[in-house]
Amino acid sequence: MAPTTFKQWTLEGQNGIESLVCAQARMPKELGEHEVLVKLHAASLNYRDLAIAKGAKGLVTSHNVVPGSDGAGVIVSIGNLVTPFVPGDKVVTHMTPNFAEDAFPTFTEICAGLGHTVDGTIREFGVFDQSALVHMPKNLSFEEAATLTCSGLTAWNALFGGGRTIGKGDSVLTQGTGGVSIAALQFAHATGATVISTTSSSSKASRLTTLGATHTINYRTNPSWGDTAKSLTKNHLGVSNIIDVGGLSTLPESLKAVRVEGVVTVTGVLGKEAKETPSLMDTLWRVCSVRGILLGSKRQFGDMVRFVEEMDVRPVVDERVFGIDEVREAYTWIEEQKHFSKVVIKMA
Known part of the structure; x- marks a missing residue:
């Protein structure tokens, strides 16, 4: 049984890390036909997330958006027209929902994606369109899988695109x-x-x-x-x-x-x-x-998942893993460039 409330972070402005606010959110009463409820186990951060929080490089975001594009978790429930997933599936988020599978996102689509205009991953539960999810590699932990959304897919496209x-x-x-x-x-x-x-x-x-x-x-x-x-x-x-x-x-x-x-x-x-x-x-x-290049296509994401499984590639997570109450500290860790590879936030 899912709880009636859960923790989530939102950006109340773009004045830097201090704009990040944690509060209790209510569990949705029902899902749209193509929506999926995911219990998020881990999220990871990118420099993009810090830039959005600061309003740097002209990045404008939706007020009170849930930040973070990268995350991994387990499907709790699905809308009645969802076909690729069933409850219990482990999934990773894809940054640009409602976008053609073979298309390559530009800055416009990325700015309309998770953690920027659409609510992202720094929360314990999230409702996502089914197009914003892919099956998680079977050989990875949630923390490792949460690193694939942005930097993993970008690296894959850079090498094989x-x-x-x-x-x-x-x-x-x-x-x-x-x-x-x-x-x-x-x-x-x-x-x-x-x-x-x-x-x-x-x-x-x-x-x-x-x-x-x-x-x-x-x-x-x-x-x-x-x-x-x-x-x-x-x-x-x-x-x-x-x-x-x-x-x-x-x-x-x-x-x-x-x-x-x-x-x-x-x-x-x-x-x-x-x-x-x-x-x-x-x-x-x-x-x-x-x-x-900016990111990569959803089809490439599937190719990357298969490669990660076949070659048993284990993404590197920074030695310091942050908790759901330490999101501001995680952003500061990136800002001060203290990390090696990916900074991960563990929800549990």
Whole structure:
């Protein structure tokens, strides 16, 4: 039996972490035809969630929206026209509901998605449209599965989208130790690709090596890491696929590292603009592609779930897991960049 009330967090404004408020919410009395009630066991955070709370980068959200796009839990009940799920199924949230399965979301669809315009995952129970859910990988815990929605799917699209594949004989470069970079490292390593990872500290470098990075480069002590990365590849030809999370701050070095006919996949804008701003013509001089992505399709999500099960990939969760009453602390943990990979909030 589900309780009559439960805890949920909402954003009462966009004035930063202090805008996050926890209160009791009432259990819905009935579900719509295509709706699903989920008991959420875990949620994970992204930099996007912090940016929404601050109103940064022009992000405007619905008043009192439940934040968080990433979560995993168990289905409690379903509407009478729900077909893919039954009560008891373990599920993971998909950020962009009511969107074609094969379509790739743009900024518009993401801004209309979970945790932004539609109520998200930082609550003990949630009602979601059936299109906002996928079956959870059987080999993962709720905490691990909750990391897949945003960073996991983005990393998957970066490696396997656009008609490209990654495998033995290929090389991948990841930047830093955020969720997308760690997921890309794990996926690439599972295929047999050689992974080069940049980081800012020796302790993080050691963890990256443990996860499968063949080489690590400290970008603080070696600001010309692009040339170094290229020198570490077979015959010094360059990197097949660079997962660029920094945008203008890292693209100049990424373009130095990429091989002829390689690709730089831009997945984020975490850094500040560099002194050298690359232009489209750089793709001509380097004979490479630059591909920008936001998230991935729902069909790709299903492909990723199957891969995670078959290869037994276990997403990395930060060593500090927060409780439902510690959501503000979890946001602060990300803001202060104390995390490694994904910050998770455990509901129970």
